[in-house]
Amino acid sequence: MNRVVPERPEGNRLHPITPWRRAWAPIAALVVFAIQDFQRTREWITGLTVGWLIVAFLVLLPVAAAYGFLSWWVTSYQVTHTELRIRTGLLFRRVAHIRLDRIQAIDVTRPLLARVAGVAKLKLDVVGTKDKDELAFLGEADAVALRAELLARAAGIAPEAAPQAGEAPERQLAHVGPQMLTVALLLMGTGWGFLAATVLGPLLMWWWTGSIAAAIVTGIPMLGGAWVATLGRYLTEYDWKVAESPDGLRLDHGLLDREHATVPPGRVQSVRILEPLLWRRRGWVRVELAVAGGHLESTVLLPVAEREVAAGVLAQVLPGVDLAAAAKVAAPVPRRARWAVPVWWRGYGHGVTDSVFVTRRGLLRREMTLVPHAKVQSVRLTQGPWIRKLGLADVHVDHGANGSTAARLRDADEAYAVVSAQAERSRTGRREARPERWLT
Numbered sequence: 001m002n003r004v005v006p007e008r009p010e011g012n013r014l015h016p017i018t019p020w021r022r023a024w025a026p027i028a029a030l031v032v033f034a035i036q037d038f039q040r041t042r043e044w045i046t047g048l049t050v051g052w053l054i055v056a057f058l059v060l061l062p063v064a065a066a067y068g069f070l071s072w073w074v075t076s077y078q079v080t081h082t083e084l085r086i087r088t089g090l091l092f093r094r095v096a097h098i099r100l101d102r103i104q105a106i107d108v109t110r111p112l113l114a115r116v117a118g119v120a121k122l123k124l125d126v127v128g129t130k131d132k133d134e135l136a137f138l139g140e141a142d143a144v145a146l147r148a149e150l151l152a153r154a155a156g157i158a159p160e161a162a163p164q165a166g167e168a169p170e171r172q173l174a175h176v177g178p179q180m181l182t183v184a185l186l187l188m189g190t191g192w193g194f195l196a197a198t199v200l201g202p203l204l205m206w207w208w209t210g211s212i213a214a215a216i217v218t219g220i221p222m223l224g225g226a227w228v229a230t231l232g233r234y235l236t237e238y239d240w241k242v243a244e245s246p247d248g249l250r251l252d253h254g255l256l257d258r259e260h261a262t263v264p265p266g267r268v269q270s271v272r273i274l275e276p277l278l279w280r281r282r283g284w285v286r287v288e289l290a291v292a293g294g295h296l297e298s299t300v301l302l303p304v305a306e307r308e309v310a311a312g313v314l315a316q317v318l319p320g321v322d323l324a325a326a327a328k329v330a331a332p333v334p335r336r337a338r339w340a341v342p343v344w345w346r347g348y349g350h351g352v353t354d355s356v357f358v359t360r361r362g363l364l365r366r367e368m369t370l371v372p373h374a375k376v377q378s379v380r381l382t383q384g385p386w387i388r389k390l391g392l393a394d395v396h397v398d399h400g401a402n403g404s405t406a407a408r409l410r411d412a413d414e415a416y417a418v419v420s421a422q423a424e425r426s427r428t429g430r431r432e433a434r435p436e437r438w439l440t
Contacts, residue, residue, distance in 0.1 A: 008076075009074060009076045009087045010076065011078035011087060013072075014072060014076075014077075014135065014136070015137045015139055016072075017119055018072045018075075018137050019065070019069045019071070020068060070090050071088075074088070077135055079150065081153070083099050083100060084097075084098040084100065084150060085098075086098070096133050098126055098133060100150060102126050103124060103125070103126055103150065103154055104125040104126060104267060105248075105263070105291075106122065106262065107122075107123040107262065108121070108122060108143050108144060108147055108260040109259045109260070110140070110260075111256075112257055118139065118140055119137035119138060120138060120139075120144075121135070121136040121143070122134060122135040122136070127292070145166075148166055148168070168245045168246045169245060169246075170244060170245040171243060171244045171245070172241060172242070173242045173243060173244050173249075173312065173316065174241070174302060174305055174309050174312075174313050175239075176237070176239075176240035176241075176302065180304060181234060181238065181303060182234070184304035185233060185234060187278035188276050189276065189277070189278070189364075189365075190229045191230040191233075194225045195230070197226075198226045201219060202215040202216065203215070205218040233303075235255045235257075236257075237253055237303040238254060238255035239252075239254070240252075242301065244316055247262060247264075248262045248263050248265045249262065249263040249313075250263075251300075263289060263291065263299065263301070263317065268291055268317050268372075268375075269291065269371070269372075269375045269399040269401040269403070270290040270369055270371045270372075270401065270403060271287065271290075271301075271317065271318065271321075271369070271370045272287070272288045272289075272290070272298065272367060272369050273285050273286070273310070273323070273369075273370070274286040274287075274366070275366040275368075276365050277365065279304070280366075282306075283308075284304050284307070285302075285306075285307055285310050286300075286302065286305075287300070287302040287310050287314065288301065289301050289317070290399065290403050291401060292400045301313065301314075307323070311323035311324065318356070318372055321353070321356055322353070325353055326351070326353055329351030329352065329358055330349035330350060330351040330360040330368065331349055331351055332346070332349050333345055333348045333350075333392075333408070333409040333410065334392070334410075336390050336392070337390070337409040339390055340387050340390055340409055344363060347361050347363040348361050348407075348409050350407035350408075350418075352422070352425070355372060355373065356371060356372050357370070357371045357373065357376065357397050357405075357422060357425075359397075359405045359406060369405040371397050371399050371405055372429065373422075373425040373429030374426070374429035374432070375400055375429075376397050376398070376399060376422065376426040376429070377399055379395065379398070379419050379422045379423055380396050380398075380419070381393050381396075381416065382394045383412070388412075391411065392409050392411065392415075393411075393416075394406050394408050394410070394415070395407040395410060395415050395418050395419060395422075
């Protein structure tokens with residue numbers, strides 16, 4: 001038996017349902033191989049009899065099942081005083097040593113089939129890594145308990161007491177109901193634009209080339225964009241809840257795949273407030289965050305909310321930040337900026353409060369970005385030849401989430417003063433910043 005089955009590593013095991021998930025890997029590899037040489041694959045399948053197809057199925061199924069079982073057999077995880085160790089790999093062994101004090105976030109996700117089976121996936125976002133390590137799958141209760149234990153240990157709780165710490169209490173701050181989300185998506189121009197392009201693009205390509213294949217190839221990516229902007233977004237952002245807890249802000253959302261994420265304390269590098277044109281009469285905004293940790297995509301804090309609700313939630317993310325005050329300090333650019341950016345120059349603005357660096361842009365779709373002074377990594381001034389001739393300059397502020405924002409088309413003298421003042425505000429802000437520890 002030991003010669004056939006590899007030695008099982010020490011540590012805790014994943015849920016017994018995991019082999020069925022991993023059994024799809026060989027089948028998926030065969031599908032990819034078949035697609036790469038579709039013509040030859042079709043000829044080969046056409047030449048097979050029903051008997052050979054049955055034999056192929058009877059061979060493939062046990063191989064896939066064996067692969068799923070063996071990959072689960074050699075996978076384990078173990079929690080020590082300082083790290084989480086994850087051992088994986090059937091042919092190529094891999095041991096991930098995840099330091100607890102480097103964990104950015106621990107998310108619990110429940111895909112639709114996993115919810116039916118009563119299991120969940122644990123995703124770990126670690127400083128300095130681009131890909132999230134994950135444990136898939138654990139029992140739902142085990143996933144929640146392990147997340148609580150890891151956060152407790154990361155916060156400095158004694159190892160012997162961490163397993164009994166339990167899930168930290170929470171207080172709900174905001175809830176986006178299905179009706180509000182539906183109206184918000186209907187009032188956004190992005191989804192309608194993709195839908196129109198999905199219909200008109202293939203028709204125009206067919207009319208221009210006379211080729212059905214060209215029309216289909218043109219329409220498929222547009223159809224994907226339309227899905228992401230409409231139904232895909234609705235399924236992801238359905239029943240959105242934001243709650244406050246000692247380990248950060250908790251985000252629960254999803255219709256088919258339910259996800260439980262946490263915005264880590266002190267890790268928010270910038271906040272973006274979006275106002276589509278048709279939302280303004282209702283006073284609705286969308287709030288997105290840039291969180292440190294190497295991931296370039298934004299984290300949605302609120303898919304849609306009244307401005308007052310968004311301001312209350314934002315005060316928990318960035319204590320001391322007043323959304324209304326930040327909007328008021330964003331002063332417009334000089335009138336001569338119209339020669340650099342016709343029409344759209346009216347949408348640009350910039351200001352500074354005691355807590356944040358503020359930039360504004362956009363006329364139809366307004367966008368305001370707030371960067372806490374303590375999170376500013378660098379500040380720089382740029383001038384192209386044309387805006388230099390107009391006596392203007394752009395001030396760029398870079399933050400710790402590999403992103404930046406720019407105060408565009410400022411008066412050149414003002415821009416030089418902003419660079420100098422912002423460098424000093426950033427030094428002062430870092431000395432007074434709140435701690436970046438869990439459960440503090």
